Amino acid sequence: MALIELQGINKSFGTKDKKVSVLENLSLKVEEGEMVAIMGKSGAGKTTLLNIIAAIDYPDSGTYLYDGKEVKTRNTSQGIKFRKDRIGLIVQHFALINDFKVYDNVELGLWETNVKGSARKKRVMEVLESLGIADLKDKYPNVLSGGEKQRVAIGRAIANNHKLLLADEPTGSLDSDTEQDILNILKDLNSKGMTIVMVTHDEDVANVCDRTIFLDKH
Amino acid sequence: MKFYARNLARSVFGHPKVNLIILFDLILTAAAVFVLIQNFYFLKEKHDEFFGEDRVAKTYELYVGESVFPLTESDAQSKSNMFYLGLELYKEINASPIKTFSYTHDRRGMRGGFYDKATDEKMIASGHRELIDWYYVSDYALEAFGLKMSEGRWFNNEELDYPYLQVRVPVIFGSNFASAFDVGDVIIFDDDNYYHDEAVVVGILESSPGIEYYGITQSGFDDAVIFPEIESFPRLHARKGKDFSGYADLPKSIRRRLDYVDRERFRTLTTGYLYCPDESVDVQKLINDYTSKYGFYQITATPIDGTSYSETKSISERNLLLIGVLAVSTTVICMISLGGVLYNRTLDDRRTYCIYMSAGIPLWKINLSLIMEMLIWMVISLMPVIALSLYEFETLLIPLWQIALFELIVMSVSIAPSLRVNSKCNLDLLIRNQMN
Ligand SMILES: Nc1ncnc2c1ncn2[C@@H]1O[C@H](COP(=O)(O)OP(=O)(O)OP(=O)(O)O)[C@@H](O)[C@H]1O
Numbered sequence: 001m002a003l004i005e006l007q008g009i010n011k012s013f014g015t016k017d018k019k020v021s022v023l024e025n026l027s028l029k030v031e032e033g034e035m036v037a038i039m040g041k042s043g044a045g046k047t048t049l050l051n052i053i054a055a056i057d058y059p060d061s062g063t064y065l066y067d068g069k070e071v072k073t074r075n076t077s078q079g080i081k082f083r084k085d086r087i088g089l090i091v092q093h094f095a096l097i098n099d100f101k102v103y104d105n106v107e108l109g110l111w112e113t114n115v116k117g118s119a120r121k122k123r124v125m126e127v128l129e130s131l132g133i134a135d136l137k138d139k140y141p142n143v144l145s146g147g148e149k150q151r152v153a154i155g156r157a158i159a160n161n162h163k164l165l166l167a168d169e170p171t172g173s174l175d176s177d178t179e180q181d182i183l184n185i186l187k188d189l190n191s192k193g194m195t196i197v198m199v200t201h202d203e204d205v206a207n208v209c210d211r212t213i214f215l216d217k218h
Numbered sequence: 219m220k221f222y223a224r225n226l227a228r229s230v231f232g233h234p235k236v237n238l239i240i241l242f243d244l245i246l247t248a249a250a251v252f253v254l255i256q257n258f259y260f261l262k263e264k265h266d267e268f269f270g271e272d273r274v275a276k277t278y279e280l281y282v283g284e285s286v287f288p289l290t291e292s293d294a295q296s297k298s299n300m301f302y303l304g305l306e307l308y309k310e311i312n313a314s315p316i317k318t319f320s321y322t323h324d325r326r327g328m329r330g331g332f333y334d335k336a337t338d339e340k341m342i343a344s345g346h347r348e349l350i351d352w353y354y355v356s357d358y359a360l361e362a363f364g365l366k367m368s369e370g371r372w373f374n375n376e377e378l379d380y381p382y383l384q385v386r387v388p389v390i391f392g393s394n395f396a397s398a399f400d401v402g403d404v405i406i407f408d409d410d411n412y413y414h415d416e417a418v419v420v421g422i423l424e425s426s427p428g429i430e431y432y433g434i435t436q437s438g439f440d441d442a443v444i445f446p447e448i449e450s451f452p453r454l455h456a457r458k459g460k461d462f463s464g465y466a467d468l469p470k471s472i473r474r475r476l477d478y479v480d481r482e483r484f485r486t487l488t489t490g491y492l493y494c495p496d497e498s499v500d501v502q503k504l505i506n507d508y509t510s511k512y513g514f515y516q517i518t519a520t521p522i523d524g525t526s527y528s529e530t531k532s533i534s535e536r537n538l539l540l541i542g543v544l545a546v547s548t549t550v551i552c553m554i555s556l557g558g559v560l561y562n563r564t565l566d567d568r569r570t571y572c573i574y575m576s577a578g579i580p581l582w583k584i585n586l587s588l589i590m591e592m593l594i595w596m597v598i599s600l601m602p603v604i605a606l607s608l609y610e611f612e613t614l615l616i617p618l619w620q621i622a623l624f625e626l627i628v629m630s631v632s633i634a635p636s637l638r639v640n641s642k643c644n645l646d647l648l649i650r651n652q653m654n
């Protein structure tokens with residue numbers, strides 16, 4: 001059974017008179033354990049597609065199945081509930097809380113889980129070490145490099161060990177060396193069983209993935 | 219729990235400037251409400267305490283409340299602003315149908331202690347061998363005591379205002395002295411070495427029936443020697459051989475005493491008497507009308523010669539309205555400022571909130587954390603008011619929950635825009651990096 005299955009998804013923006021159709025009758029499947037790239041021109045609807053998968057935005061029509069169950073989420077708090085144990089999110093601009101140290105920024109991903117006390121600490125350190133940023137744990141984000149920041153953001157997204165990791169241009173604002181580091185990390189996570197769907201503009205990045213889905217601009 | 223602890227710490231310490239404004243707004247609100255409620259209670263309590271009954275009377279005793287109130291004896295001594303305010307009040311009250319007055323009474327031995335042999339002989343001739351009633355009286359004593367002149371006149375304004383400046387101090391004798399003294403007689407106070415002072419008889423009283431109040435229970439004023447308000451007699455400036463014809467000639471010691479009459483008038487308001495021939499006048503209400511202009515109400519008139527009648531329902535309405543308007547406008551300004559500051563702070567925090575939400579923290583927890591933070595600020599903002607109240611009055615003058623309730627209302631209103639903007643917090647914005 002596919003982890004994600006979209007059937008005939010339509011999504012448009014704007015008012016009735018000026019409607020812009022972004023996704024038209026889109027169907028796709030992502031199997032568990034896959035690493036999939038989404039490519040397409042700017043405005044093709046890549047972020048929109050990712051938002052629908054993450055239940056941040058909702059399709060106008062069509063069916064979205066996650067792990068075989070239909071996702072009927074229609075508001076923010078339902079979305080938060082849906083994602084909580086299922087989906088980790090990474091964005092291009094390394095969303096970190098500047099008032100928190102690296103350690104806390106990663107631990108944040110576990111606050112709403114049942115991983116508590118020493119198990120939580122162990123898990124955070126595990127994640128930090130796997131990302132090679134354990135020695136930065138007491139630093140604040142504003143002194144980190146772009147690559148380091150993105151690792152921290154990934155750390156938070158994967159701390160709860162979700163099945164699915166969604167990433168919108170995770171390497172978009174990084175230089176090519178750092179981009180390679182991050183890709184290696186993602187590849188590594190994928191090899192350990194995490195399903196990854198990521199948006200990219202970069203052919204090289206897409207090549208690392210098992211499969212690429214191209215979106216056409218309407 | 220971890221979320222609340224960490225987020226509260228972040229929020230409380232993370233925006234020092236903004237939070238200072240929030241705290242300031244809340245303190246201002248608490249103070250405004252404190253003043254409002256405190257005054258309301260204060261006025262209401264005083265009102266109920268003093269003006270509960272219906273009364274009808276002509277003469278009243280004046281009374282000023284506890285030491286925390288204005289118009290105290292020390293104001294008269296130090297001549298504080300309150301002193302000048304009191305004099306103003308004195309003039310205003312006495313320009314109305316009610317008159318205040320006071321007197322000093324002394325029963326003097328040795329026939330009053332006149333030094334002049336001729337005067338002393340006249341005393342004995344008029345049947346006064348030992349004790350004499352010796353009075354210093356203020357304005358309006360004539361009317362208040364119900365006295366009538368049989369010869370001469372009562373003290374004129376000049377004599378009542380500046381007794382020290384008179385070349386001869388005016389004196390008025392009771393009817394029992396009529397046989398021995400005449401209007402125009404000069405009484406000499408002479409010590410061979412130290413002083414020379416003179417008084418002149420300006421009037422003789424008609425015999426008056428015994429008066430049962432003001433502490434005068436015997437023969438009324440028939441055996442009385444009456445002077446205007448002076449601190450002592452012979453007058454201190456009356457140094458032998460000096461002729462005092464004008465202010466410029468007065469030595470320092472006298473100039474210092476020139477305000478004695480003013481000080482006595484001030485004291486009249488706090489411990490003196492009040493006379494109002496028209497029994498239908500609501501004396502207390504009238505006094506309150508004058509005092510309320512200055513923001514206090516503690517002068518109470520207790521009838522001596524009967525029962526008085528008071529319609530005064532709420533003495534404080536006008537002041538309360540004023541205080542209320544001030545408190546409400548302060549509160550509204552604080553509410554707007556607080557709402558705005560908090561709204562902007564929340565806009566800045568939306569990115570953080572989105573990150574929370576991406577980590578599975580629900581919106582209601584984020585909002586609850588904001589409310590908890592505001593409660594923390596509220597508790598802190600009550601501290602100055604509590605401290606002030608304890609320091610000033612050694613007690614919490616009003617129930618704390620009333621200020622807290624008011625602050626809660628202010629808070630709920632000013633937090634509303636922030637909660638609204640939070641409810642529109644969308645991860646889509648974070649993903650598209652449209653935050654900040
Ligand atoms: N909330 C919205 N309201 C109106 N139009 C929107 C909204 N969100 C997206 N769009 C429009 O939908 C289209 C697809 O946007 P989307 O962000 O999915 O594109 P994208 O493929 O991610 O582009 P990019 O590569 O530039 O990130 C664009 O034309 C965009 O302007």
Ligand SMILES: [Mg+2]
Pocket residue numbers: 046047048168
């Ligand atoms: Mg995009």
